[in-house]
Amino acid sequence: MIKWKRICPLTDIPQRGSRVVSGPDHDDIAIFRSGDDQLFAVHDKCPHKGGPLSQGIVHGHQVTCPLHSWKIELTSGNAVAPDVGCTQPFAVRLEDGVVWLAI
Amino acid sequence: MDKMKLVLVGNGMAGVRTLEELLKIAPDMYDITVFGAEPHPNYNRILLSPVLAGEMTVQDIILNDHSWYADNGIRLHTGKRITQIDRRARKVVAEDGTEAEYDRLLLATGSTPFILPVPGADLPGVVAYRDIADTQAMIEASQSRMHAVVIGAGLLGLEAANGLILRGMQVHVIHLAEWIMERQLDRTAAGLLQKSLEAKGMQFHMGAQTAELVRGESGRVCAVRLKSGESIPADLVVMAAGIRPNASLAEQAGLYCNRGVVVNDTLQTYDPRIYAVGECANHRGTAYGLVAPLFEQAKVAANHLAMYGIGRYLGSVTSTKLKVTGIDVFSAGNFSGGEGCEDLILSDPGIGVYKRVVLKDDHIVGAVMIGDTADGPRMFQMIRDNQNVAEIRDHLLFGNSNLGDVGHKGENQAAKLPDSTEICGCNGVCKGTIVKTIKEKGLFTLEEVRKHTKASSSCGSCTGLVEQILASCVGGAYTPADSTTKPVCACTEHAHGEVRKAIREQHLTSMPAVMQTLGWKTPDGCATCRPALNYYLISTWPHEAQDDPQSRFVNERAHANIQKDGSYSVVPRMWGGLTTPAELRAIADAAEKYQVPTIKVTGGQRIDLLGVKKTDLPKIWADFADAGMVSGHAYGKSLRTVKTCVGAEHCRFGTQRSMEMGVKLEKMLFGMWSPHKVKLAVSGCPRNCAEAGIKDVGVIGVDSGYELYVAGNGGIKTEVAEFFCKVGSDEEVMEYSGAFLQLYREEGYYLERTVHFVHRVGLDYVKSKVVEDGANRKALFERLLFALQDYKDPWAERGVRDGEAGLRAAFENIPA
Known part of the structure; x- marks a missing residue:
């Protein structure tokens, strides 16, 4: 069952940056804040070789994996062509300056 | 509002390439109709020879199949020859009466073979x-x-x-x-x-x-x-x-033609609504019959059709490659020489090798090669870059190709290799895979091959081989990118040099200012341009431009090196490779406390703690700070290490105190960000135990002082450092090497090592700025010291002791 969890104030995530949410029941999830202040969440695992996407450079609504520079679409979790692969996306929302994540 | 109508006459490589370029930048501007006289969709005409030779089939050489036209909403009429352009009614009429109206017309009617006017020329057969x-x-x-x-x-x-x-x-x-x-x-x-x-x-x-x-x-x-x-x-x-530009249609319509449809630098004909590209166009007196110039024209024409209004076509230097399997021929530029030209010739008829390079004023203006064409792309690039070859002309003919020398068994002739040969040792890509991908996906550029196959996309040492494979697959359609005008990335049309110039001349101090001034196409750049811009800003305007951590690669944000499992490696600085029992104890203690799985001595005379968890980084830094140790910057595009030998302090052969010199240099350069990593070495005598000959700056002690060497590299392609100058004192070593590095910091392109920087601008230029011009050297040196002053150790700044909150937040995960 999906539950919305309160994560942190928006200001804890830098613009074009990310934070990682970890817990006992799931793999690490990376929450991204883009330059235009939109929020995205995906598994913190690149579909290529498992690199931590949270550590990549965020540009537009994409992140570039720090290990081998695959680009991942943050909305869908899909790799940008010609690379092929997908990391699981999660729902995330902002309410009164607080970030909520659906796990 | 109705879309404007664009009609393309000529369904060949030049015309369709223009459409592709246009669709990339203005996908919805036009309603497009294409007429082709042949019954086929666009195919790679250059590859007809392999088809004839039985090495490929017609299906293999199709570039855009029918579904491409459908997917892009393009109306395609194949097998319909246009016989009339009605410029007043703005429409074209085909042989069978089909008509199409246009707001813009693009002519790409190609050329027609010259048929000798002899009796019997019309016979069957x-x-x-x-x-x-x-x-x-x-x-x-x-x-x-x-x-x-x-x-x-x-x-x-x-x-x-x-x-x-x-x-x-x-x-x-x-x-x-x-x-x-x-x-x-x-x-x-x-x-x-x-x-x-x-x-x-x-x-x-x-x-x-x-x-x-x-x-x-x-x-x-x-x-x-x-x-x-x-x-x-x-x-x-x-x-x-021979061929003749096919301009009869344009001529009938009253367009000015003279051995082709005459166009200006925007590929526009004398009728402003009509453009012409490809073999049918005459630009500044030349109608090009090779495909590479056509692609350049396509890009410019598309830009103007999209009403961007930037970009001019200024003509092309062309190169030719004969596509006869097993025979290598390369020719480019002015190969026959003439007044004021010099010839460098290597001829060995016994093994069928002949190379001739034509120089004018120390620049290559043309080249012909038979038998061994591995250096063809490199020569061509040097012609296009207008590179001064004064220093390398003595070995120009012996080839060093633009290849790295590792990871592919030193092979340097791709054409002769079997399909199973591993070309890219980093990503394990074989020749067969590259060839297959190039053909299947219709690739024409090195960038595309890198994207699709990953070959040459990591260390780049196989780039020369990949270029050769590309050249042999697509023939004349391959042109090596011209490094001085190549855009930084897909976000911009501007090259590194232009960006640096704009930042300096227009006093731009923030990334949004750069992107706005230079018309960036993306809102906040990408992982390629942002780190470059950030470096250009902070190096051009030190203490004024703000460093943006989000535009730095993770290693420079985390002040440690990310490893394949997402853990980090931590390397404390050991000035000049020297350490003390207390430092070693602190390292041992930290290794135990944070359960570091691997400890390794590095090539730069440091100790590397591998496998540190990200959340432990601020704590381990605090521990090191307490022991008086600072960041080793093993993670940055910055000063890495100064390696030293024992020197005159202990060594019986030593002529200079190399350890002391090394420590002084390293302290001076601490915290220096640069286009790429920078490594130094100081040896106390010409035995050179610190291996100064393959460093960005190498210092070798001799009895009378020091010899300075610059632009060496021990990596992907081993490059021996070049002798720079001889100096007498420690202070001079610091001033000369500091000034050299500052010149590199100010004029180097991001991710360009000193060796590539010096090759690009020429050692003579660097010497003229640093060695010969004392006032300029001092000014460079002062600017370096100014940029470095007040630099704070990033570890000391970010270290967090137990119980403190501070910056640690950014390094820890949030519990769900």
Whole structure:
């Protein structure tokens, strides 16, 4: 069952940056804040070789994996062509300056 | 609002490439209609030769199949030749009466083969060599007939002759000039080439003029009679005596033509609504018959069709490659020399190798190579970059290709390698995979090959090989990127040099300011341009431009090196490679406390703690700070290490105190960000135990002082550092090497090592700025010291002791 969890104030995530949410029941999830202040969440695992996407450079609504520079679409979790692969996306929302994540 | 209507006449490579470029930048601007006289969708005409030779099929060379047109909403009329342009009504009319109106018209009607005006030229069995139909006619003839005559020993003629031989025919080649491929080769080169073609069975008749094509009893051609009276049996005659721009349609419509449709630098004809690209266009007096210039034209034309209004086509330097399997021929630029030119020639007829490089004022203006063409792309690039070769001209001919020397067994000739050879040792990509991908996906550029195959996308040492493979697959369609004008990334049209210049001259101090001023296409750049811009800003305006951590690669944000499992490696600085028992104890303690799985001594004389968890980083830094140790910057595009030998302090051979010198240099340069990593070494005597010969700056002590070497590199391609100057004192070592590094910091392109920087600008230039001009050296040195002043150790700043909150938040995960 999906539950919305309160994560942190928006200001804890830098613009074009990310934070990682970890817990006992799931793999690490990376929450991204883009330059235009939109929020995205995906598994913190690149579909290529498992690199931590949270550590990549965020540009537009994409992140570039720090290990081998695959680009991942943050909305869908899909790799940008010609690379092929997908990391699981999660729902995330902002309410009164607080970030909520659906796990 | 209705879309504007764009009509393309000519469904070939130049026209369709223009559409592709247009769709990239303005996908919804036009309603597009395409007319092609041939019944096929756009195919790679250059690859007709491999089709004729039986190495490829027609299906293999299709570039855009019917679904591409459908997917992009393009109306395609194949098999319809346009016979009239009605400029007043703004419409074109096809042979069968089909009409299409236009707001913009793009002419890409290509060229027509020149048919010799001799009796019998219209007989059955006489073909030109231009399209799929001609190719199929030749293949058909080869199945039932014996004798072929090719008229014209140019590129096309020789490829046709080669194909027909492979199809089992006996082939005679008739050529008017004194030697073959006289437009691309000098006499010696042509002689060598002719010999190897004769070995394949081709028979040549040089200086021969065709008088008549003789009609046989069946009505088909049966022989070619020469002016000399000689008669050569022929069941098939291929006319390959040149091409003419096909401008008749434009001419009829009253457009100004002169050996092609005359266009300006925006590819516009004398009618502003009509553009022309490709072989039919005459730009500044030249109608190009090779594909690379057409692609450049396509890009400019698309830009103007999209009403961006930027970009001019200024003409092209062209290079040629003969696509005859097993024979390597390369030709570019002005290969025949002339007034004020010098020739460098290497000739070894025994092994069939001939290389000639034509220099003018120490710049390469042309090159011809036979037998060994591995350096072709490099030469061509140097011509385009207008690179000064004064320092390398003594070994220019011996090739060092632009290859790295590791990861592919030192191979440097891709064409001869079997498909199973591993080309890219980083990503494990074989030649066969690259060739297959290039053909299947219709790739033309190195960037595309990197994207699709990953070959050459990591360390780059195999770039030269990949370029050669690309060149052999797409023939003349491949042009190496010209490094001075290549855009930083897809976010911009501007090259590194232009960006640096704008930042300096317009005093731009923030990333949004740069992106706005230079018209970035993306809102906040990408992982390629942002780190570059960030570096340019902070290096041009130190203490003024703000550093943006989100535009730095993770290593420079985390002040540690990310490893494959997402853990980090931590390297504390050991000045000049020296350490103390107390420091070693602190390292040992930290290693135990944070359960570091691996400890390793690095190549730069440091100790590396591998496998540190990200959340432990701030704590381990605090521990090191307490022990008086600072960041080793093993993670940055910055000063890495100064390696030293024992030197005169202890060594019985030492002439200078290298350890002390090394420590001084390292303390001076601490915290220096640079385009790429920077490594130094100081040796106390010419035995050079610190390996200063492969460092960005190498210092070698001699009895009378120090020798300075610059721009060495021990990595991907081992490059021996070049002698820079000799100095007498420690202070001079610091000033000269500091000034050199500052010049690199100010003028280098991001991710360009000192070796590539010096190759690009020339060692003479660097010497003129640093060695010869004392005032400039001092100014450079002062600017370096200014940039470095007040630099704070990032670890001390970010270290967090137990119980403190602070920056640690950014390094820890949030519990769900």
